[in-house]
Amino acid sequence: MIDSRVREFRDEYRRVHIPRGYRGWLHLVFTFGVGGTAFACCLLQLEAIRPLEWLTIPITFLYANLAEYWGHRGPMHHLTRGLRLVYERHTRQHHRFFTDDAMPLDEWRDLRAVLFPPLLMTFFITAFALPAWLLLAAIATPNVAWLFVATSLGYFLNYEFLHLAYHLPEGHVISRLPLVGRLKRLHQTHHDQRVMASCNFNITYPVGDVLFGTLRK
Numbered sequence: 001m002i003d004s005r006v007r008e009f010r011d012e013y014r015r016v017h018i019p020r021g022y023r024g025w026l027h028l029v030f031t032f033g034v035g036g037t038a039f040a041c042c043l044l045q046l047e048a049i050r051p052l053e054w055l056t057i058p059i060t061f062l063y064a065n066l067a068e069y070w071g072h073r074g075p076m077h078h079l080t081r082g083l084r085l086v087y088e089r090h091t092r093q094h095h096r097f098f099t100d101d102a103m104p105l106d107e108w109r110d111l112r113a114v115l116f117p118p119l120l121m122t123f124f125i126t127a128f129a130l131p132a133w134l135l136l137a138a139i140a141t142p143n144v145a146w147l148f149v150a151t152s153l154g155y156f157l158n159y160e161f162l163h164l165a166y167h168l169p170e171g172h173v174i175s176r177l178p179l180v181g182r183l184k185r186l187h188q189t190h191h192d193q194r195v196m197a198s199c200n201f202n203i204t205y206p207v208g209d210v211l212f213g214t215l216r217k
């Protein structure tokens with residue numbers, strides 16, 4: 001049974017924050033369709049990668065993991081000047097819509113409370129990927145620039161896939177996959193409102209949590 005406060009918040013969220021014309025499946029297609037196409041386009045630009053250029057992948061992975069960690073530990077859980085929307089969407093909405101006792105979504109429209117909004121996704125891709133590409137192409141090589149953008153996009157898509165898996169209905173085939181099940185338990189602990197601002201800030205792989213001592217099993 002879902003707690004009555006969660007039930008009430010879900011009803012209010014659906015009334016106030018989900019536009020009438022919103023379609024969950026369309027949001028899903030946009031995220032993975034546009035993101036996946038951009039990812040494939042980056043891969044198509046790669047040419048005769050030299051051994052040292054491959055290092056871009058693990059370095060970008062670590063960078064993305066720490067950005068996920070500090071973004072979540074910082075502005076997503078602490079009201080920060082200029083980033084109020086991020087705090088509102090995460091702490092005030094996502095954490096009230098889903099708690100450790102109420103992890104699964106009820107209907108496809110609830111994807112609005114899980115996935116990045118398309119506008120924010122487009123903004124992040126343009127505002128961060130483009131300058132990074134220009135900088136890396138200038139100071140390193142075009143291959144390094146494309147590998148950086150491709151790895152970042154791949155990381156983002158993996159983040160969206162895993163976070164969605166954690167909030168799918170109980171027993172769903174995706175959330176039953178071995179690694180997904182273990183990672184889900186970490187995220188479920190993070191959804192306990194008493195500890196949400198102190199542990200398990202990585203939503204994908206707990207590298208940052210291990211490094212900074214905030215992993216809680």
Ligand SMILES: [Zn+2]
Nearest residue numbers: 094098163187
């Ligand atoms: Zn969540």
Ligand SMILES: [Zn+2]
Nearest residue numbers: 076090190196
């Ligand atoms: Zn959180």
